[in-house]
Amino acid sequence: MAAQIIGTALRLPVFKVELGDVLSRTEQDTEAVIGGVFASADASGAILLFKGAELLVPRQSRAERRERLAGRVAQRPREDLLASKNGETDPALSDLLERSRRHDRLVIFAAAPTGGLEPSFARRFDVVVNFPFPDSTARKDIWRRTLPGDARVTESGLDYLARWLRWPGSTIRSCCEAAASNAAGEGVPMQLHHVATMLERGYRRRVPPAYAGEAPFSKPTPEGAASVEPLPEESRTRSGAPQVLRRTGTKWALSGALIAAGLGAVVAITRPTVVSQTNTNARAGVVRISYPANWRPESATATPQLRLADELALTAAAPARGSLLVGRTPAESANALPQSLIAGLAARPQIVKIGPVSLYRYVSSPQPGLRTSRAVYTAPTTVGTIVGVCTTTEAPASFISNCEHVLGTIRLTSGSFLPLGLTTSYAHTINAVITKLNAVRSRAGAELAHATNAQAQEIAAATLARAHAEAASDLARTSAGSAWVANTALANALLMTANAYRALALAASRADPRSYGAARAELARAAEALSLGFAQISRLGYRVA
Structure with a gap:
């Protein structure tokens, strides 16, 4: 999105290249494709946009991470940042960055949030821009700017969309385009219920993968980061590496969260x-x-x-x-x-x-x-x-x-009524999702609470992140009928929890107590969001036990 704005301002075309497709080829094919891309850009003067650039971010192997956490290797500047799985420098990646450096026109690398770049790697780029995940105020402004000019969405409708749909700007734009297309097909101006229809049809299955499974967690507040306590000396092993960052358990539980329609009472x-x-x-x-x-x-x-x-x-x-x-x-x-x-x-x-x-x-x-x-x-x-x-x-x-x-x-005189009624199918679906999630939470939550080293914490937190992300995806694909507002809020809360656990795992892998504390604070906020989601489900008439 930012690349398109830059291209429009400079009146230059933008060539989009998916790095995942390029790098999945053989080494010779990769070099040939990269060479062709830069040759075309030279001839047309276009801006090059490489998407999926998180593949370039250096990652430590699990064995190297274990050695560093155990104190057997010292932190050192990494020259082999672009190392392949066998430890050798990846020539295709090196060739890509070298061509980008020599290219006399604009080259943009777009990457999903990775928790920060190592300084030695960041120096390869002239400018590094971080885009924070939009808050509700920013999301409201994005909705207002993206909606068609004849859209009949009130100010309270914009507040509603910004509050309950925790989406990045690209997803908001895609949703607006799809909803506007449906409204045009009906021959009427776009209204709020067209967005609701997109959700009911499982729109969330078509959101960009970066949001569906890898959405960035909210940036920790300075107050939350400042409140993190340093590691006590006794929590370190003889080698000096942190043995455990902060023992943590689950402050809230989904255990027993049975959702039933109870149709006999309606x-x-x-x-x-x-x-x-x-x-x-x-x-x-x-x-x-x-x-x-x-x-x-x-x-x-x-x-x-x-x-x-x-x-x-x-x-x-x-x-x-x-x-x-x-x-x-x-x-x-x-x-x-x-x-x-x-x-x-x-x-x-x-x-x-x-x-x-x-x-x-x-x-x-x-x-x-x-x-x-x-x-x-x-x-x-x-x-x-x-x-x-x-x-x-x-x-x-x-x-x-x-x-x-x-x-x-x-x-x-404007707007329309939404369908009513409790459905046993929705009750059974959400009950199955939560029951499956509880099974993982019970096991991995206990492992996280009793972890004695950072590696065990990382593994348990990553397991919990995957389980919550999968539960959020399952709920997003569910047709909830009149409960779609509450269902969306609950799915977003589960996704927020998944992102917090993902940040927790990353902090444990890097032995970073400050980030670990910030992730714990995010987990507490996610717990509140989950409670609100279940409260909305309950107010609809579903029984939450």
Whole structure:
């Protein structure tokens, strides 16, 4: 992406070369291809972009790493940085860098994050630029710049995308292009639900490999790095090498995280919409509703537990008195209600279908000494969650029925409703993913907690990284229905955990206590993200044990 910007600014074409494809050939073929690439660039004046340049980054063999960690070899400047597996200098790689040095035009090497370059290797390049993984503010700006000019995505929609989709810029651009293509096929401007459709179709299976399995972990904060304690002297062996960087266990556990749909507690109720009596319309923002003659609009009163936009308030006279409050919550709080509001409601929602509209319904439990009855309704949409609150002090059954008829007339002037319902297939899928992950966590987590040397820590942390990355990939490919927001958040949290364990393994292999402490801090943040993900799944009606 940066290379394309440079090429546009200089008005030069950009030749992209995948190093993995070039270096997988024989030595003679590799040299011939490299020679042809540079010859073409000389003739056209193009910028050369070599992708996958992490293959050039020197890596120590496991035996050499063990020797260094055991203190049998001293740190020394490495001249044979481009060494092949047999220890000999790789002539193809040396030839590539030598040609790049002699080339009188711009050559760019793009590499996935590798934890830093050795100084002797970095000196081979004129400029080394590190691109940090974008935070939510940067992601929001990328979404805003990448969306088509006619896209109908609100500011709250941008906040939602930036908050829940922890993607790099290239993935955001690819998603926007695909979603815009779908919208163009429908002949409508792009909206938030087109992005949701891409996720539902398994878009994450088509993201660049650098994100799917090798996404960089968030850069540790200076405060977190400064808080890392140095290794105590007694933790070193006689040879002076660290015996153990910091013994660590898992601060959180997925063990027993059984997800069940519990469909027996969800009752589907269908009511026809009474159209003949609903002849008056009311509108606030994107919410429009119709009501019969015995209802009248009122000024919306603030509900302490709810912060709603586009509020509408209606009251009914005969035959049963009561009130209806309708509004919209921000997009990022889809499918969620404040615990303070639903504390006195039934623990599990029902699904009510009123004409073309489907809603979750929470009914109040009888309270001694209180005559007020309340039912709360929610419907997830692409512009937030529609919330309706029916309240009455007399003839609750009769009023709730009338109130639901009015709720069934809700329409959106922009955006669309999302499907409802809990599915056993999703419950079984996520349960299988977590059960498989727990098996690895139980074994490798114990090995990490009881590791007595850095090599054992590295192996255990790498195992945990692979397991969490695989679980994240499995969830990303899962069709979650109305749970897609929570499912995406949970998959991102698992990927965040995988990256933290990958950083932990790298720190152990380099005997770097500072990086090790930063990785542990990242693990703690990942644990919080996982807890939030499971909480969202639970609020949808799935049972998390």
